[in-house]
Amino acid sequence: MTTAVRYQVLDLARHPVALHGASGRSYRATGATLDIPLPDGLEIHQPEYFSPMLMTGTTTDRLATPMPSGQRGRLPYLDTTLSATLTWTGAAWINSSGSVV
Numbered sequence: 001m002t003t004a005v006r007y008q009v010l011d012l013a014r015h016p017v018a019l020h021g022a023s024g025r026s027y028r029a030t031g032a033t034l035d036i037p038l039p040d041g042l043e044i045h046q047p048e049y050f051s052p053m054l055m056t057g058t059t060t061d062r063l064a065t066p067m068p069s070g071q072r073g074r075l076p077y078l079d080t081t082l083s084a085t086l087t088w089t090g091a092a093w094i095n096s097s098g099s100v101v
Helices: none
Strands: 002-008 033-037 050-057 075-077 083-087
Touching: 033 050
Parallel strands: 050 075
Antiparallel strands: 002 033, 002 050, 075 083
16 A cells, blocks of 8 residues: 545535546545545645545555645554554654654
């Protein structure tokens, strides 16, 4: 699995059939969430249909230093290896208890 941005689909009845990323790939929303891999995940801007929730991926795929906040780098990261949601402090990734991971 690669790092992706997980979007909440805001209106299943009205969402577009497919989103097209900068790479030319199409992504179909079929449920309440949609994971779009980087870099396409950073290029989706349709706030009427989708809201970014978090980034997701394995520990190996986690970015050592996330993108600037203007590029959704401040989103929490769901580390699927650790089964934990992590937060970037500006210097390190921490878990819910505040421990650096």
